[in-house]
Amino acid sequence: MPEAFTARTLTGPGNLLVGANYHPHDSGPETWRRDAAMMRDAGLRIVRLGHLAWDTFEPADGDFRFDWFDEAMDVMHEHGIGVILDLAVRPAPLWLHRKHPTIGVVDPDGTSRYPNHRYTEDAGDPHFREHALRFADRLTRRYATHPALAAFGIDNEPGDGPISYSPTVKARFINWLKAKYSDLEALNRAWASQRWSRRIGDFAEIGLPRPSVAGGAPERVLDFHRFVSEEMNAYLTDLSEVVEANAPGTLTTSNMWYYAPSKHFDWAAGAYAGRLTRPGNGLYPSHSLMDTDSVRDALFGIARIRYEQDEPFWCTEFTTMTAAPGSIRRSAYASLMMGNQLVCGWTWQTMHAGEEQFLQGMVDWDGEPTRKLDEYRQIAAEFRTIEALGFPYRDRAEIAIALDFPSQIASAPLPERHDDQALTAFRTVLDRNLDVRMVDLERSALDYRILIIPGVLVLSERAAEAIRAFVARGGTAIMTGDSASLDTDGQAFRTTRPGRLADVFGIRVGAYEEPRLLSELVEARKGTDEVEIVLGERVLRVESPRFDRIEPRGAAVIGAITGLDREYPAVTAHRYGEGTAVYIGLPARREVLGAVLGAQIDRVGIRIGPAAPEGVMARAVTGRHRLYLNLQGTAKRIELPGSASGILTGRRYEHGFDLGPWDVEFVELDRS
DSSP states (O other), X not given: XXXXXXXXXXXXXTOOEEEEEOOGGGSOHHHHHHHHHHHHHTTOOXXXXXTTOHHHHOSBTTBOOOHHHHXXXXXXXXXXXXXXXXXXOSSOOHHHHHHOXXXXXXXXXXXXXXXXXXXXXXXXXXXXXXXXHHHHHHHHHHHTTOTTEEEEEEEESTTOSOOOOOHHHHHHHHHHHHHHHSSHHHHHHXXXXXXXXXXXXXXXXXXXXOSSOTTSSXXXXXXXHHHHHHHHHHHHHHHHHHHHHHSTTOEEEEEOOTTOTTSOOOOHHHHHHTOOSSOEEEXXXXXXXXXXXXXXXXXXXXXXXXXXXXXOEEEEEXXXXXXXXXXXXXXXXXXXXXXXXXEEEEOSBOOSSSTTTTOOOSBOTTSOBXXXXXXXXXXXXXXXXXXXXXXXXXXXXXXXXXXXXXXXHHTTTSSSOHHHHHHHHHHHHHTTTOOEXXXXXXXXXXXXXXXXXXXXXXXXXXXXXXXXXXXXXXXXXXXXXXXXXXXXXXXXXXXXXSTTTHHHHTEEEEEEEOHHHHGGGSGGGTTOOEEEEEETTEEEEEEOSOEEEXXXXXXXXXXXXXXXXXXXXXXXXXXXXXXXXXXESSSOOHHHHHHHHHHHHHHHTOXXXXXXXXXXXXXXXXXXXXXXXXXXXXXXXEEEEEEEEETTTOOEEEEEEEEOTTOEEEEEEOOO
């Protein structure tokens, strides 16, 4: 490669990157050179290195060994491959567990876990943080100016791993509560401690709430998760500040799986602070071509990490394994429509040992290429062909979906969690080939035309005022069931629901009903969760375990549940200020939300994406360039406004073309 090459030349606008996760600590220089040459020949331009390898860099306390890795970085540079270098600070080495046992994880029953599995450490423990930051400091200082460096990775899957219930965690939690509430009376009010005779008379009486106890001490569970979340965010902020101090201007990314069910924390603060200049995560849809919903679900992961950041996204991990031929390519093009710039396969080589030794990579155990490498080669070649024509894609979202951390925690005992409703809302918008952003109500300027509020159970004063102002100035808010039911302490509003917003929506939401019980009053429909909703001239049938009893107080009923013991208002619309507030009295359902959303899109005049048949994703990347992706196994007819050239196929099209099963085309419209 020319001496002028640096990895920074790869990461700007007009570049689409394909790469692999690689583990040089599993082999040696001869293998690195062989693999780097294979990567280069396949068109791979990025590798992600360093993760899960702390004790290879520091085998004993303070014994740092970087010489071996210097050569690995040099090899990649020699082959024109940029490096995402992860700060390998989790899992912690066994010597650190032995030196400071308090960093280990303790289960709720008091059992201390031996760290056989990764991520078995307490990231809030001061001893862990001291050593993690020391390691990060040494690593970033060493490689900040290396010409192969493309970015530093901030941890890996920081939301994964169990929460610790150790005595040291309890002590830190008590200190956190003292800082938040100041005195016991305030704490007891927030925790409704009069219930079940659980009044706190001394901070020493506080214990850690046990998980997975439905309805048990919900206020305490919510506060404990807020505490864990704040510690995780503080830890990630500290790591980011080390990078910023030692390598100013260097890009940062991560495999930001913050929403792992084991240790779910609130990433909104980090996203809005721009802690990652290239927000990133792993994209792992189903290996099956037939499972199209899994593609949408994986794209939801991108949206919920990116929030409202404009920077390109990086998929720092991407499926290989036994993915059906063509499914990796399909997922890669789908990710481009969410602003992705990097497809980085996990992993280059099928593992030789350890917990992932049967995970299939791009090359086999002996270094022979697999069909997955051929697919990545094809993706890399195609990306090079189209990358200068408007990529990475920049969305023009006029629709937003509210995502709220306290509501995700507090909704756990409900039949449908808040994040499941948010996913349904995301799928509903995506199916219309419209751009969409996830937003945090307390941080967003809400500069959109339509705001969907899907089961935002916990509603703060600040979030409520943001919604109120959004509607008053002309926005359209669409709220679904279970929203605005709890205050920030996690207690039910004593006022009319939707709490703090009843006047905006022009309704009173009373107790909920269960269709399967009401259906017992109807001879032909006993014991079913199905509800029939008449919405204008449409009759929709959906399954729902419950629905809200809505009393209009100024709002117009535009949809009703029929076929039960009586007719129930199901969808209402209310004019407030210059805007409209729509309430749907059941959890988000694609059929109902889609019908309501479609009507509101037409009413407010939102820009529609390129026309495409059902099952085809499409985006206008520039004024003349359109990307079409067929998610399904049958050919689809794509209509075009005139003649065009297929960039990927080299074909000429007159007013349209047939897009094959699971296929993609990127067209350039002729100038009119």
